[in-house]
């Protein structure tokens with residue numbers, strides 16, 4: 171069929187296997203215990219070679235499957251090193267890499283422990299550079315280890331195709347964050363009781379949860395459109411990707427915020443997980459950078 | 474997952490575009506009354522003659538039996554060509570009554586009504602809501618008493634769109650004495666010219682008369698006009714849910730993208746301005762509505778309540794787009810123009826066909842599995 175948005179059997183199998191792997195090695199509870207993510211299980215799973223051709227030692231799938239895998243990584247709040255690795259492999263096979271963002275005169279490295287290189291979002295796009303001396307800084311609400319680094323000298327700027335992949339995968343992770351925040355809040359709303367009933371039976375809670383579901387549906391439909399358009403080189407790929415990049419961070423932040431509110435006091439505590447989604451959303455949003463939706467022509471322009 | 478048109482798809486798309494550009498009516502649609510009916514039925518008759526009516530209807534019943542992807546291609550060309558709004562007085566017949574008769578009607582009902590609908594010869598309205606039964610439709614009280622081979626109908630319906638210009642009404646009434654809620658209802662074809670029917674048109678907040686109150690005073694409807702089994706009307710009314718992803722609602726959802734492009738052209742906002750940022754948001758959200766529309770149509774199996782997610786997203790974005798238009802227009806928005814008029818009309822989006830609150834209840838309960846509302 172020429173037009174079909176049904177996830178294929180292959181994709182379903184990959185996602186099932188990924189969920190098992192992520193549940194074992196990256197349960198969200200690990201973050202409360204201060205565990206630092208090791209990327210080895212992801213590497214073993216083939217997460218970074220999913221869209222690499224079989225002849226080149228990859229799994230021979232495409233960006234469409236890889237995007238869905240990153241949604242799952244987003245749900246598990248996997249370190250941004252995974253995202254940086256997936257993108258950097260397209261520029262340079264070698265070094266272990268962390269993500270970073272230009273901030274002031276320098277760079278801010280995100281969860282840089284053990285990294286040799288850094289993939290940084292600056293005003294001009296993404297650059298890959300060797301990671302120089304790091305000075306740890308206190309991260310927003312202990313979100314994750316962060317460090318300041320001087321901009322590396324030997325930079326390599328990502329080409330447009332890699333930039334597009336980075337935006338797609340980062341947006342996919344933001345969708346995962348939005349979904350994880352919603353799942354957690356809905357589960358809590360089903361079980362937490364006040365006034366003798368589950369709080370999820372109150373409409374004020376229900377309707378906020380419904381809004382989370384709506385945001386997820388919007389972004390997830392755009393992930394499908396953008397991933398397919400990018401994979402197949404459709405004319406509207408830039409437009410779809412920009413629409414996605416504009417909505418994904420907004421929905422992730424909104425869902426994280428709503429998730430905290432639905433948890434009440436425990437949502438404000440560092441002991442429940444609700445706040446983790448908010449911080450991951452902020453980190454990913456900065457790594458994603460701004461969209462350029464007004465610079466594309468829309469597919470449905472009137473005649 | 475694939476979105477690559479075949480050469481046949483491309484040929485279909487070109488044929489649709491050529492036909493639409495050559496045949497779309499030149500002037501704007503009259504807003505109300507007989508003239509609006511004539512405009513809509515002329516257009517439908519022209520579509521029919523061109524082989525473009527009953528697009529989603531099975532070919533056995535005179536439809537085109539288009540696949541979901543072809544329907545989407547057609548509607549995308551439709552909105553880009555600015556063909557007449559799909560939400561005119563032919564909407565209920567083509568997207569609701571017709572499909573219901575196809576699914577549940579008798580051969581005689583099909584043979585009589587379906588060709589008339591497709592050719593634009595009969596207009597239908599929907600008589601479900603009552604003064605006391607809106608969101609809680611199952612509390613409806615209009616009755617039909619079985620007397621020999623007729624139903625004697627008494628009661629009142631309200632907000633029935635185009636009842637003032639319709640030939641038939643899909644009427645949901647309580648036929649089993651003493652029944653309550655979803656039981657004991659029947660779905661009946663009501664001829665609007667029958668004695669005992671009084672239609673009182675109601676002006677809406679945009680100053681247009683689209684909907685009406687309908688009173689039934691001993692209206693005698695043949696039992697042959699019951700669609701599905703007597704007292705089984707609720708399930709008949711729900712049949713159309715199965716058609717939801719294939720209706721002209723697709724056109725309305727896709728049309729929003731065109732409206733946003735029009736608004737961008739109207740605003741001509743400097744890059745970096747607050748207005749440009751707002752338009753960028755609307756553009757992205759319209760793209761999401763389009764993506765959701767495609768996905769609900771093109772993903773199998775259909776997940777039953779996806780419709781609520783798209784519909785509510787659409788309704789709220791439609792209102793947002795028109796609010797932005799009013800801000801952009803400034804004082805010009807105070808006079809009756811295309812955008813200012815549609816702005817007022819857009820207030821119905823979160824009310825008609827299930828309010829935003831009811832949609833949110835459905836999403837929370839059916840999609841997310843939160844505890845159910847108290848039931849009457």
Ligand SMILES: Cc1cc2nc3c(=O)[nH]c(=O)nc-3n(C[C@H](O)[C@H](O)[C@H](O)COP(=O)(O)OP(=O)(O)OC[C@H]3O[C@@H](n4cnc5c(N)ncnc54)[C@H](O)[C@@H]3O)c2cc1C
Pocket residue numbers: 373598599600601602603604606607608609631632633634635684821824825826827828829830831834846
């Ligand atoms: C333009 C337009 C066209 C229409 N066309 C037709 C037609 O052709 N045929 C037809 O039969 N009907 C038609 N309707 C009627 C429409 O279906 C009803 O208006 C709608 O279902 C709401 O019912 P109501 O107006 O009685 O509002 P109510 O049900 O009284 O609602 C009032 C308010 O209470 C809220 N509310 C109600 N119940 C709940 C709840 N359980 N939880 C939370 N909030 C709740 C609603 O969301 C709303 O904000 C049309 C309406 C409009 C505006």
